[in-house]
Amino acid sequence: MTTMTVDRLTAGAVQGGAARPGPHFLTAPFSGRTWREQGYLTLTLLLAPFALTYTIFAVSFTVGIAVTVVGLFVAGAVVLGGRGWGAVYRGLARELLDLDVAVPAPYVRPRGFWRTVGSLIGDATGWRALLFMLVTFPLAIIAFVTSVTVLFTGLGALTYGVWYRYLPAQADSEGTLHRGASFGIDYFIDTPPRILVAALVGLALFFCWPWITRMFALLFRVLTAGLLSPTRASLRVAELERSRTGTVEDADARLRSIERDLHDGTQARLVAVAMQLGEAREHLAEGGDVTQAAELVDTAHASTKEALTELRELARGIHPPALDSGLAVALETLAARSALPVTVDVDPSVEADGRLVPALESIAYFSVAELVTNAAKHARASGVYVLVESVDRTGGPDAALRIRVRDDGRGGAEVVAPDGSGQRSGLAGLAERVRSVDGTFDLSSPVGGPTVVTVTLPTARPAGPA
Template sequence: MTARAPSSAMSPPPPARFAAYDRQTWKEIAHLLANLPLGVAGFVYVVVALAAGGGLAVTVVGLPLLAAALLGARQIGKAERARARGLLGLRIDEPSPMPKQRDHGFFSWLWSSLKDPVGWRTMLYSFMRLPWGVVTFAITLTGLFVLWPVLPYIVRGLTNADRLMVRGLLSPSDELERRIVELESDRGTVVDTAAADLRRIERDLHDGAQARLVALAMGLGLAKEKLLEGQADDTVAAMVDEAHGEVKLALQELRDLARGIHPAVLTDRGLDAALSSVASRCTVPVKVTADLPTRPAAAIEGIAYFTVSELLQNISKHSGARSASVDVWRADQRLLIQVWDDGRGGANLDGGTGMAGLADRLGAVDGLFVIESPVGGPTTITAELPWRDRDRDHSARG
């Protein structure tokens, strides 16, 4: 009689269902299963935010609630991008931060938050995740027990749809949209700067040259009366001499004012000669080095000149330096400026020396402004501007 083998030896072992699943497949499965609970949370967040913010929009709290919800949506988007990186291997850059507000006021913040495209796209993404999460959760969970041989292919297809959704709604907006947001913020800075410059010119004219010319007219009027009365004595000569001095002072102030608007040497001879000229008026010895094979566009040249001019004025007034230097050069499509001094240091954007205004002006034209000024010195300030060729600028205007 033949011995019967144990039944366990006769039947093959149960198949290892998930042995063929690699690590990435398990990550994708985890992502799809997490879609449902996260989709529920996101859907509830959006519905509550829109209901509360929209329903209370007629009151003073509705719009601020909606603005705060949009800021919170940015954090949801950040978490979802991190989840996509960790589980789907999808690398998505972070979108641009909220643009800085010039006046830091409540209404400025409110308006900027309400029109934030990143927040609104994330709200749409969160709203869509609930129905999609139900589908992916059901298919994945069922596939683990029914469709396991083909589940990796199903999972890959579902996660590819997830990747498209993340790219479409959570990736940074295109360059044009980003630049529109930045330019909307920078436009106000440019307008304020231009208005401040006009006020400065009006003040200089009113308090300086205009006042001197009024005094000159009065002095010449008195001298004329004395001449008509036949009193051509030393008093008249002194009055004419004083009027002559006032004329010279008024002319000098008008020249300085014109130089402050746009110096003739910059137009005629370029940045190297103009910076050497402004450096010669600094109370600290300044070495100027300019390595520019060609001239940049007039607008860029003007911004560079006035940046250096204001920095040298700060060195004269505040630094206590014994020497300084200005270096200007071109690197690829950027114009770089570096101003150094061996003064006491401690310069910053909030020091009341006009640094914040310079940073705003450069930021308005896609430039950079960096201060390195430890207490005790030295101070190194680097400014960077986009390079535009002068010839191209002329042809564009023509």
């Protein structure tokens, strides 16, 4: 089943190896994931002193240089440099922790001197990276020391029976010499039972080491995802910018299409009408054949009707006249003109409190029109069912308008993202249009059908008189 929801802003912002099945307890010490995580702890320990130094310098330098003006740019550049550190840590997490964190939106310099200074020093992404480096400094030390201590203690105890004989001899309280590790004055691990216990303890530590390492790696994952990923606000801004760009491109393409239709179709017909009427006038002025002049007028009359028909179709594509009577009437009219049997079910509550705003009605109408056209052209469907209802999405009455279009076609539909040339599928353009008004677009189209598309639009009523 193919499912797409364009309103999930944080989906895809953080993707990681959490979905991968973890190694078994007995194979964990030999797992590549364990050693990658240990490598991550080692590298973060090596970076930690430099990162802490940079963080302290950034804070102190920004505070100390704030009394000057030119120095503010330098301080802002230092804060902005935190983005580079964040990129380094995101790269380590991606390569060693299987955690793919989306890159925050790039810094864009605003216009104006003081706005530039404020945006540099107040760069949230840079400060969050500096906070990450400050918080992870003690964590890096504790994580590395603990994991390495457990690992080498376990290995040492596990192999103790091989190398304990080479330890220097020590005397107990009675003067007897012993070779081996000692606990206190008279307790030496130099007998077979004690050596066996040491090996068992070492074995336990060796198999516990991966999970201790994994615990610290999990803490780093949480901090990386929380401090080095884009914020929900920045994701929302980027989403709105993309949807606005797509909407502008679609509108421009639509205007160009209308211009071509007018130029190549209606305008050409009207030019032909003018020429035919001019020729008929010349015939009549010169006393020519009246019958031939009448034929020219009839031809011009027929061309005028065809031009009017084309203009009506163009106008209907811009704003269907049926929408003037409301969304329900417009959808019924659309269903009546469709090449497929279309059943329309509009909840009376949709327009119970008055008409919806024109922009919302237009998007709802063209969404249904696009989906019905797709069902007729591509899905090989025998019928389409359209349901329009009000739903409570945010806790208020009529908080959203939900449109569900279902066809019994062959399925397999998918939203194709724009390619390098900017071309997109009809469903992708529809999703962009829905997203431009903060709506959601869900597609469920398993191979063999049915295809169900659910569009949810935030509703708004036109403001009444004050």
